[in-house]
Amino acid sequence: MFDYINISILAIFIPTFFFVSITPGMCMTLSLSMGMSIGLKKTMYMMVGELLGVGLVATSSVIGVAAIMLNHPTIFLVLKYCGGAYLIYLGVTMWLSRGKMALNLEECSFNVSRKNLAIQGFVTAIANPKGWAFFIALLPPFIDENLAYVPQLAVLIFLILLLEFSCLIIYATGGTTLRKLLQNSSNVKLLNKIAGSMMIGIGIWLALT
Template structure:
């Protein structure tokens, strides 16, 4: 079904792509720091569904459309960039201070967290670029596409989950460090 030599290249390649800081990993760390790892899992589930959607779309034709119509990819990059600007403006307007709120009274719904993860994954130009450029070459035309895609997407999702948990846990640990003693003034 899938060549073992190809998997030996695929797994570390996509783990490296996953562990590299980006929009989704930064969101996982921020939420891990502000609402904890357990609540961050809702965002992670949404992000994983978004990543799976992008991966499947990349293999099922978006890659060929975007390679044949580069303007479509440019539009996607601009939409993703606009979303990043929107997030940045909201963070800038939040008038944050150098402190960690130990009495977080803001309740964020599970649906809101899930949606935030999904939209962040779908609007992430880095995710689209990597899926379009890296995933299709690992699909062999000698075998049925569906089982190959299922295995590769499962590997991607496992890698993403592990990395997101590392970032979310790192955020929680950072919060504990910052709230201990006088580490923030």
């Protein structure tokens, strides 16, 4: 892998993108909220969609597709408003301790489909204009013109996804831990309200960005 990339660039690239990934944002907050409401295992399906979205955005930002997307804001408007509205809807149902994502001690089960979780993560990742702008500004400078283009881009995107996944796990684990601390009959509604409020906040954040 290291034959395709400048090691000195890599030494700067890894801490830079780890810092960016670990910083609280839409996807990390979503991971935390889902960790609280449905647990780490099922949150993994959201992570799959989110990582696919991040990979798509990162690749597109380098090959020029992002320029087309940024010049046609209508595409973003549709994704942002639909995605934001759906997240707000989920947040409200969780806040009311209703719906498929709300924690219910009596049933102790969740009926959220894997496909919907993955789509939710994917839409959140690609519908954030700041994510596109960030990759356009930050990723290309790490491309060494003296090395083969495709292999080093593949290495950089692999590392981005690895760092992103690690941070998602950290946030989701934190949410799951908080869920276990509060998971009793007196605190289950509070837990749903916290997770639901975070979900509503993400939806508003996404729509207004």
